[in-house]
Amino acid sequence: MPRTTETASFKFNHTMLRVRDPEVSIKFYTEILGMDLIDKKVNDSFTLYFLVFEHGSEVTTAENRFGREGVLELTHNHGTESDPNFAGYASGNSEPGRGFGHIALTVDDVDKACERFERLGVKFQKRPSDGRMKNIAFILDPDGYWVEIVKGYFP
Amino acid sequence: MPRTTETASFKFNHTMLRVRDPEVSIKFYTEILGMDLIDKKVNDSFTLYFLVFEHGSEVTTAENRFGREGVLELTHNHGTESDPNFAGYASGNSEPGRGFGHIALTVDDVDKACERFERLGVKFQKRPSDGRMKNIAFILDPDGYWVEIVKGYFP
Numbered sequence: 001m002p003r004t005t006e007t008a009s010f011k012f013n014h015t016m017l018r019v020r021d022p023e024v025s026i027k028f029y030t031e032i033l034g035m036d037l038i039d040k041k042v043n044d045s046f047t048l049y050f051l052v053f054e055h056g057s058e059v060t061t062a063e064n065r066f067g068r069e070g071v072l073e074l075t076h077n078h079g080t081e082s083d084p085n086f087a088g089y090a091s092g093n094s095e096p097g098r099g100f101g102h103i104a105l106t107v108d109d110v111d112k113a114c115e116r117f118e119r120l121g122v123k124f125q126k127r128p129s130d131g132r133m134k135n136i137a138f139i140l141d142p143d144g145y146w147v148e149i150v151k152g153y154f155p
Numbered sequence: 156m157p158r159t160t161e162t163a164s165f166k167f168n169h170t171m172l173r174v175r176d177p178e179v180s181i182k183f184y185t186e187i188l189g190m191d192l193i194d195k196k197v198n199d200s201f202t203l204y205f206l207v208f209e210h211g212s213e214v215t216t217a218e219n220r221f222g223r224e225g226v227l228e229l230t231h232n233h234g235t236e237s238d239p240n241f242a243g244y245a246s247g248n249s250e251p252g253r254g255f256g257h258i259a260l261t262v263d264d265v266d267k268a269c270e271r272f273e274r275l276g277v278k279f280q281k282r283p284s285d286g287r288m289k290n291i292a293f294i295l296d297p298d299g300y301w302v303e304i305v306k307g308y309f310p
Contacts, residue, residue, distance in 0.1 A: 013305065
């Protein structure tokens with residue numbers, strides 16, 4: 001079915017994940033994965049962090065982040081990072097809470113990217129050498145969400 | 156912290172959600188949201204569906220879908236659609252399974268988009284007129300995942 005003019009402007013702008021400790025998560029997504037933190041919205045009980053991969057000469061801002069795809073929104077409900085009774089968030093890949101699967105990054109070289117993750121102490125759900133699918137890996141973010149690492153398209 | 160050359164190729168390629176019945180979900184994501192189904196991978200026990208919003212003259216294929224952002228991957232574990240004991244997937248927004256939040260679409264006109272969703276029988280988590288934030292809405296996909304509808308950036 002062809003897209004209608006009514007949906008012609010639509011874009012898949014972002015994906016939102018809740019995180020326990022933004023200090024740990026922002027460090028992971030910027031320093032380890034290489035995203036840029038481009039916006040932060042502080043509310044009474046929660047703070048939102050927006051991250052993107054910048055490509056070419058683009059500069060993503062608080063305003064124009066609504067004009068692109070591939071934005072990651074991290075929600076921090078204040079207090080979870082220091083609450084001893086907070087059980088942590090479900091990654092979506094086991095019961096209870098199975099449903100959400102993962103986010104995925106494309107990279108130019110899966111093995112090299114994973115060697116670097118290994119060096120940086122990142123936890124793996126699946127190394128490239130594990131299992132049947134040698135060309136992909138899954139690493140874990142600080143909350144245990146799966147991040148797939150797969151080769152990009154470089155024509 | 157500046158991005159390193161080691162992560163310069165990285166892109167946020169896709170987000171994966173599990174769905175109970177692909178027939179219902181594909182209809183929702185293509186006919187109601189306006190995405191294009193551009194790839195399908197059938198495995199023994201599961202099938203993967205890949206959807207994108209095409210913009211301008213781009214044509215996303217099974218091969219070059221690894222070169223862009225904003226891809227939605229839907230995983231169908233065969234049999235869930237007809238299993239009376241299948242409890243359904245957690246949306247991530249209530250216990251148990253709280254963690255994953257939502258995916259978000261930007262649109263040119265939130266109110267018009269929502270009037271159309273209403274006409275098409277889509278369920279709402281939050282209409283634009285509900286609550287304090289009048290400029291956003293949350294609709295529910297067939298599995299109950301939240302899809303945020305927010306105004307895009309049109310300079």
